[in-house]
Amino acid sequence: MNFDNPPNRNNTFSFKWEKYKGKDILPVWVADTEFAVAKPISDTLKQRVDNAALGYTLPAQHSDASEAIKHWCLQQYNWQIDTKWIVWTPGVVPAFNMACKAFCEPGDAVIVQTPNYPPLLAAPEINQLEKVAVPTIMQNGRWIIDFEALETAAAREECKLFIMCNPMNPVGSVLSKQELDRIVDICNKHSVMLCSDEIHCDLILENKKHIPAGSVARIADNSITLMAASKTFNVAGLGTSFAIIPDAKVRANFVKAGMGIVPWANVLGLEATKVAFTQCDDWYKAQLDYLRKNRDYLVEAINNIDGLSAATPDATFLLWVDASGLGVENTQKWCEEKGVGPSPGIDFGNKHFFRINYGSSLSFLQDVVARLSK
């Protein structure tokens, strides 16, 4: 558990590090952290590899991994799930694309909030569906979905599905009970299926509670909750996530949409999820403390740089930075010329912003800030 000294990822074919290979640009884009995984995870993976048992493993039969999810949902959210509700998927991105296929027909539309994670924004078009964008607005120093725009969108006959992102990427807000209730009411009123991408839900840095969509009784039978150990425990490269779908018919339709196309989650990912959710609580809490300090440091530093500003995110290790005050046309170029490589805001839907990943050592982050301040 040494967050100050993460492993060197140069020459490991890390997606994040390959982009600026050989250039003096610090990569702070892709949403994985720099941290080494918790020891129980690496020990378990080593053991599995040493056993050389890497043949087919049907995720639904890996009862230990499914029980681990059940345990985690109860511990984290006081959500009592049945392991039958779990559908393993090889990523959250395939899962929300499966939802588009399962619950929409040609001519239908999908609601998405903007700005948002680029593959989520792309999902409607990939599935030949119309994208209906609902903006995010700033209210009392906090980013929140524009509820009126959501209501208008949901009222459209063609809108059959809302792919929500909670906690929100890139803005980092966590929906309160009241806000989630409002969304649930809108979806129910207009018969819109709620597919909730909650991949960042275990990275809450404020004294706030994440509420899984499927745990709200009024929408449970019209909901798909997408989660993973991947972001929180830094195992995204293992391509393993899961959907929690209480209603049997909705579940069957979702599964059918992936048949013959979407592969099973892989065995190392199942093992990692099992251990992450049952044996890594100390590491998890220490990481939250570390991330909270990084966040507070970064938010203050960014707000001290002329032309930049950022609101404090409730969750995630991502900071959405407003660079409109710089008055430059290309904010990404501005950052890269200073030796910093964030995620381009334009990919998320706003070219005046960029997104910094602060899931790194504090000293690395200080280097990022020093470069941006120059």
Ligand SMILES: Cc1ncc(COP(=O)(O)O)c(C=O)c1O
């Ligand atoms: C909101 C959100 N959903 C999904 C993903 C990716 O999910 P996966 O790698 O499981 O497909 C990311 C990764 O950054 C994300 O931020």
